[in-house]
Amino acid sequence: MLIINKMPNDLKIKARNYFLLGSIALKLRMPSEAATNFFKALFAVDDSVLYDQLKLEPKDHTERFDLLRKNSPRLYSITDRMFHTYRRTYTQELNEEEVLLIRKRVMEAFEHARIVIPTDEEVKSKFEELLKKRELSG
DSSP: OBOOOOOHHHHHHHHHHHHHHHHHHHHTTOHHHHHHHHHHHHHHHHHHHHHHHHSOBOSSHHHHHHHHHHHOHHHHHHHHHHHHHHHHTTTSOOOHHHHHHHHHHHHHHHHHHTOOOOOHHHHHHHHHHHHHHHHHHO
16 A cells, blocks of 8 residues: 555545546547546545545555445445446447446545535536637647
């Protein structure tokens, strides 16, 4: 296990940013990219809770699952149920219904971890901000 020097909020911010990007990708009808970012959000939520509890960050999925099983059974359950789908994203496209289910489960993890879920207005605002940056860069 690796002791990290991150600020505890870094992982929460990362989780919210991944969730925002997943939501934007979903709106753009990019299900694989949406799923990837929702899973990254979930793992950041998991790691945030583990950091808050243990001041540790897992080095890989195996360690994450072991720590969650012992220290956060609810997050373990959410993450474990979706891991097969996560692994499928490497070789298969997911449909929009599957991605919406992933999003719903990730929202459950956010709620359990008491991390504020980005609102639709935040998603819209971030999307507009990204568009402006793209326009400025050419």
